[in-house]
Amino acid sequence: MVKQLFVSLYNWLLPSKCLLCSNIDIFTNGIFCTDCFAKVTIIEEPICNKCGKLFTIGMPINALCTECESNKTSKLFNQARALFLYDNVTQKIVLSIKKNANDKVANACSRLLFYKYIELFNNIDFIVPVPSHWLRTLYRGFNPADIIAKELSIVSGIKVNRSLRRIRYTAYQHKKSKSERLKNLNNAFSCNNMSLCNKNVLLVDDVFSTGATLNECTKELLNNGVKLVNCLTIASTAADYYNIRKTSV
Numbered sequence: 001m002v003k004q005l006f007v008s009l010y011n012w013l014l015p016s017k018c019l020l021c022s023n024i025d026i027f028t029n030g031i032f033c034t035d036c037f038a039k040v041t042i043i044e045e046p047i048c049n050k051c052g053k054l055f056t057i058g059m060p061i062n063a064l065c066t067e068c069e070s071n072k073t074s075k076l077f078n079q080a081r082a083l084f085l086y087d088n089v090t091q092k093i094v095l096s097i098k099k100n101a102n103d104k105v106a107n108a109c110s111r112l113l114f115y116k117y118i119e120l121f122n123n124i125d126f127i128v129p130v131p132s133h134w135l136r137t138l139y140r141g142f143n144p145a146d147i148i149a150k151e152l153s154i155v156s157g158i159k160v161n162r163s164l165r166r167i168r169y170t171a172y173q174h175k176k177s178k179s180e181r182l183k184n185l186n187n188a189f190s191c192n193n194m195s196l197c198n199k200n201v202l203l204v205d206d207v208f209s210t211g212a213t214l215n216e217c218t219k220e221l222l223n224n225g226v227k228l229v230n231c232l233t234i235a236s237t238a239a240d241y242y243n244i245r246k247t248s249v
Ligand SMILES: [Zn+2]
Pocket: 018, 019, 020, 021, 022, 023, 032, 033, 034, 035, 036, 037
């Protein structure tokens, strides 16, 4: 039912070919063809109330995942949310944005993110993309988070602010352990711009896995006077759920 509503909304917004296999499907005629749509996990409750990760078992409303529960003080953002569960299928969606700067996919996903989490845009002053180092942007030709931020800006009417910068060239994170990721990102970001002072910010990236990048960016933003940070990503990994207690953010 939720999926059907999702498809209807999408078709109304942006009819196009299947984002995964490029088929034009008679039934969905939109974001995914019937076959691909059956393989995609759209994140719905039950989710962690803080980081938005999907629980793969039943959980009470407002539950926190193990990570958020045990690191209440270290997760600095207000709330994070994502569109898809990050798996072998949705990895293709992320890669099509990340490697090919696929605006069409970024556009579709960004619109879905906006309508799905419209309440996270309330009172937001700026959309801030997680920055890539200028050398990597030069090599790749673009910053994937920036593409998503631009699309979210178009659909929401909220301006993109690029004062957060990556000042240290860091190795790719995906093969590193959690502690290595944190070390790798130490002092990697800088934000010295009064334009964000006392503002609410929506921080945007492609994937949320350990949250180390979003957290480091949030830390730097808060250190520079930002009032509140919400995070949105195209996909996020599943939540851990040991020692869950019913609680709220
Ligand atoms: Zn397909």
